Amino acid sequence: MxxxxxxxxxxxxxxxxxxMAHLEIxxxxxxxxxxxxGIPIAILFEGFSAAGKGTxxxxxxxxxxxxxxxxxxxxxETEDDKMHPYLWRFATKMPAKGRIHIFDHSWYQGYPQTLQxxxxxxxxKQFTDDGVVLIKxxxxxxCKEQKKRLSTLEKSKDTKWRxxxxxxxxxxxxxxxLEQYDTMLIQTDTSNAPWTVVEAMDKKYAICKIMTTVVKRxxxxxxxxxxxxxxxxxxxxxxxxxxxxxxxxxVDLSLTMEPQEYKKKRKxxxxxxxxxxxxxxxxxxxxxxxxxxxxxxGKGGAIKRITQCMDPRGYEVVPVASPNxxxxxxxxxxxxxxxxxxDGHMTIFDRTWYGRVLVERVEGFATEQEWKRAYQExxxxxxxxxxxxxxxxKFWMHIDPEEQEKRFKQRMETPEKQWKxxxxxxxxxxxxxxxxxxxxxMMLRTSTQEAPWHIIEANSKLYARIRVLEIVVEALEKxxx
Amino acid sequence: MxxxxxxxxxxxxxxxxxxMAHLEIxxxxxxxxxxxxGIPIAILFEGFSAAGKGTxxxxxxxxxxxxxxxxxxxxxETEDDKMHPYLWRFATKMPAKGRIHIFDHSWYQGYPQTLQxxxxxxxxKQFTDDGVVLIKxxxxxxCKEQKKRLSTLEKSKDTKWRxxxxxxxxxxxxxxxLEQYDTMLIQTDTSNAPWTVVEAMDKKYAICKIMTTVVKRxxxxxxxxxxxxxxxxxxxxxxxxxxxxxxxxxVDLSLTMEPQEYKKKRKxxxxxxxxxxxxxxxxxxxxxxxxxxxxxxGKGGAIKRITQCMDPRGYEVVPVASPNxxxxxxxxxxxxxxxxxxDGHMTIFDRTWYGRVLVERVEGFATEQEWKRAYQExxxxxxxxxxxxxxxxKFWMHIDPEEQEKRFKQRMETPEKQWKxxxxxxxxxxxxxxxxxxxxxMMLRTSTQEAPWHIIEANSKLYARIRVLEIVVEALEKxxx
Numbered sequence: 001m002x003x004x005x006x007x008x009x010x011x012x013x014x015x016x017x018x019x020m021a022h023l024e025i026x027x028x029x030x031x032x033x034x035x036x037x038g039i040p041i042a043i044l045f046e047g048f049s050a051a052g053k054g055t056x057x058x059x060x061x062x063x064x065x066x067x068x069x070x071x072x073x074x075x076x077e078t079e080d081d082k083m084h085p086y087l088w089r090f091a092t093k094m095p096a097k098g099r100i101h102i103f104d105h106s107w108y109q110g111y112p113q114t115l116q117x118x119x120x121x122x123x124x125k126q127f128t129d130d131g132v133v134l135i136k137x138x139x140x141x142x143c144k145e146q147k148k149r150l151s152t153l154e155k156s157k158d159t160k161w162r163x164x165x166x167x168x169x170x171x172x173x174x175x176x177x178l179e180q181y182d183t184m185l186i187q188t189d190t191s192n193a194p195w196t197v198v199e200a201m202d203k204k205y206a207i208c209k210i211m212t213t214v215v216k217r218x219x220x221x222x223x224x225x226x227x228x229x230x231x232x233x234x235x236x237x238x239x240x241x242x243x244x245x246x247x248x249x250x251v252d253l254s255l256t257m258e259p260q261e262y263k264k265k266r267k268x269x270x271x272x273x274x275x276x277x278x279x280x281x282x283x284x285x286x287x288x289x290x291x292x293x294x295x296x297x298g299k300g301g302a303i304k305r306i307t308q309c310m311d312p313r314g315y316e317v318v319p320v321a322s323p324n325x326x327x328x329x330x331x332x333x334x335x336x337x338x339x340x341x342x343d344g345h346m347t348i349f350d351r352t353w354y355g356r357v358l359v360e361r362v363e364g365f366a367t368e369q370e371w372k373r374a375y376q377e378x379x380x381x382x383x384x385x386x387x388x389x390x391x392x393x394k395f396w397m398h399i400d401p402e403e404q405e406k407r408f409k410q411r412m413e414t415p416e417k418q419w420k421x422x423x424x425x426x427x428x429x430x431x432x433x434x435x436x437x438x439x440x441x442m443m444l445r446t447s448t449q450e451a452p453w454h455i456i457e458a459n460s461k462l463y464a465r466i467r468v469l470e471i472v473v474e475a476l477e478k479x480x481x
Numbered sequence: 482m483x484x485x486x487x488x489x490x491x492x493x494x495x496x497x498x499x500x501m502a503h504l505e506i507x508x509x510x511x512x513x514x515x516x517x518x519g520i521p522i523a524i525l526f527e528g529f530s531a532a533g534k535g536t537x538x539x540x541x542x543x544x545x546x547x548x549x550x551x552x553x554x555x556x557x558e559t560e561d562d563k564m565h566p567y568l569w570r571f572a573t574k575m576p577a578k579g580r581i582h583i584f585d586h587s588w589y590q591g592y593p594q595t596l597q598x599x600x601x602x603x604x605x606k607q608f609t610d611d612g613v614v615l616i617k618x619x620x621x622x623x624c625k626e627q628k629k630r631l632s633t634l635e636k637s638k639d640t641k642w643r644x645x646x647x648x649x650x651x652x653x654x655x656x657x658x659l660e661q662y663d664t665m666l667i668q669t670d671t672s673n674a675p676w677t678v679v680e681a682m683d684k685k686y687a688i689c690k691i692m693t694t695v696v697k698r699x700x701x702x703x704x705x706x707x708x709x710x711x712x713x714x715x716x717x718x719x720x721x722x723x724x725x726x727x728x729x730x731x732v733d734l735s736l737t738m739e740p741q742e743y744k745k746k747r748k749x750x751x752x753x754x755x756x757x758x759x760x761x762x763x764x765x766x767x768x769x770x771x772x773x774x775x776x777x778x779g780k781g782g783a784i785k786r787i788t789q790c791m792d793p794r795g796y797e798v799v800p801v802a803s804p805n806x807x808x809x810x811x812x813x814x815x816x817x818x819x820x821x822x823x824d825g826h827m828t829i830f831d832r833t834w835y836g837r838v839l840v841e842r843v844e845g846f847a848t849e850q851e852w853k854r855a856y857q858e859x860x861x862x863x864x865x866x867x868x869x870x871x872x873x874x875k876f877w878m879h880i881d882p883e884e885q886e887k888r889f890k891q892r893m894e895t896p897e898k899q900w901k902x903x904x905x906x907x908x909x910x911x912x913x914x915x916x917x918x919x920x921x922x923m924m925l926r927t928s929t930q931e932a933p934w935h936i937i938e939a940n941s942k943l944y945a946r947i948r949v950l951e952i953v954v955e956a957l958e959k960x961x962x
Contacts, residue, residue: 083823085869086865091815284564331608333572342564343564
């Protein structure tokens, strides 16, 4: 979840002040309305040291009526806390109806030593089932920024006390911590209590994102209450484009490769792959390659350069289209389970189970509840595959709209490629922004440590094919002896 | 869950044949209706060796159209199974809409080595969320019966092959297995996929219970489909009285104690308790005693005999009544978290969080969804307490209606006890049967290995008080050095 975020997002909008003014008014209004409707609200802040939790909380509560909220600083255990079960300190502080409780540090401090994922999920679910609006913020900054902030705090006499040995140790181990946080976030990112990762390098950006999130979640909760449905059953797309974690934004599509270099590298990688394919079979390791991407992104081309050098009895390419009648009468993941490889074999999926959170989401083939719970279902399925010993690699073939248009036109003009282009392809282009939103969210919520997403810069077909081959070869070499 | 079940239940009803005939007709009708409505049904059978899974499956499918169901025997892994991730063999066999798939042994075979509780719950939830009616049967027989059946099978040439070394080993380790099954059942007993424990000693009883359960679950699913709600949101009380796991039935209320023996034992136990109370404090062990029971069951009397001998600074008795305004504005468990003891202290609850699944269920103060999910929420909360080091003891003070009436009358006739009896008490008596049903289900779904229920035979006040003291003293002695 964290590794795909561009922490350096800035609030460079002209209408920033007007925006914030509007949000502050809404915060006050919604607080009053939620109090009237008896909706309990819990907001928790986690994040890297020096990411600015305290500052953000201060700014967030500014427009609120102080009689209606309470801030709890939970980092240090009190003597009383230590004498009670770990969750006691939080359970007793959960808000009553109509109240807002804000936690600076929360039960996530207990992860993973004291609390496991399942305990956290169960703990949160009992409250969200009961109608609590649980908003979880994770503030993210880079290692360099963290170091800079810690130094600044340390230099001033007034703030020197806030920087401890522990903080410097955390900065030293930043990369390890990032990994651990990443796992923690993904495993506790549920449809009833999703995480919002806040790019916290730019304070103006961060507070805007935080307030916008709170405003939207409260609006949803109030609507749901009016309609008599559970708020978690009604969570629509949350944030405006400029506030989403724009994973795809940061991709460098200028990367290319010269034909000569391509030829050389392809030969070498394919040779290694051939050897590895044999080892894979003898060592009984199953491999799943999942290809997603924009139409004409180059999935087929990348797949071909993989299979070209392998014994066809040892792999299968599964082209995935919309489900047929039989498949539609089963659980949506059933047809993929059917196709997973046995030990020693490789299955390459051209389009995948991610269709649930992409096309089915955008076109409305799946209900909101269905695609919103799909992230966790997919993560669980992939986790089971990896736990059973499979290598799972996921590729997103990324191109920009201009490149796509170019390729679409080329296909139409080339007789033997005309079959590849349909009206549907052109129609999908019109929904580019909606798809980008869906892809961003997919990357965020399903890029796990065991099965991360690899975004392939695919404007250059040559570059893309080599990149894919490299990732496959490296993964196999790492696992096979 | 298992330890409270009376496995020897018999089908001694006069109308048995008529009942079965009716059930068989319903099974056929419902199969057709579910096919029309496109409802997928998965039924799995687990249980002790020789409990009769095969026989029961055979009888259950007899009234069904064979074109609409399929039985999968999953005990042995096929070569193909072994070469795929563990869940593959089950995920690929989950039923399409309108089909009934029956599993003789299921993914529970993977517990706990290959599959953890959370994985099982996630696996099942994705299907029940998708509309699959998942019915889970656990067939239970006693150790003695298991031995008898294994011997019978072994003696006949035709069935000798069915009894393996492994089966005899299981019979030897019956008690350990019972404990493990108990834990497995409780942890995977969810509101979307609850377990039905089938007392399988009497085959006639067992098949009746199985068919009745299937019929009811399908009726509920069809109703929910019509109403457009999720089936799991609409599961009402399932079974007729004679088919429930009657936990309270088997309690021997004739147990009494002579005053002289009572005096002697009480003195001894209270002396030991006084010493243990000190040790508890010094060793920082928190203790939670939870008392539930019929009105006039003797909760107060039992509590008094515990606190009489202890330093009042080291314990607190919390009398629990219906929640006040502040408490009602919080999550229902909040007021209990507030009162949990710190290390070294004891809190005694006179009535408890179980009110949610007792009075709130019977009187409708909690919605069905709310009390149905409460079992797991309560189990998770108690598990957290125990994991943090607390001793948690739960007592049900059990008397029969005649004894209750006697005590009610006594109270009305005794001026200083008149305050103890109200109109409400008499009204509750009218709902005795409903309460018994709620208590039975509570025992079943919340008696865990870490925090089992102790049913106290309380018709004799003297016997009951000693029994409670014994349990408390033994638990403390076991834990403290």
